[in-house]
Amino acid sequence: MKLWVIEALKYLGGAGWLRMSVNKYEQELKASGSMLYTWQYDLRWAAQQLRNEKN
Template identity: 55%
Template structure:
């Protein structure tokens, strides 16, 4: 069963597949296309995954894995 923490790996997998960056929308689309089954099997994540993916991106920023966006919503998520 998928956990919230798994989303960090899913984001990294997506960004690596996209050349190192992608919009939050593109990352969410990728996650749904590749991990829908896991999300549907998790009662908790199915209803919160779009919030949780943003949480995971912030954790990756805090760890220096993603570049900071400084509160801007128009910047892509990008590997540091």
């Protein structure tokens, strides 16, 4: 998930809502089973982990 967050932020110029990750990885999310239902939480958690690592 962290890679998805990084890729989305690069695409969005360093800041923005991470919805584009879902559009790009929709098929993977659907095939993953439960991640389809938890992706928003998972992306937020990955983004927070990246923020924490930066400090």
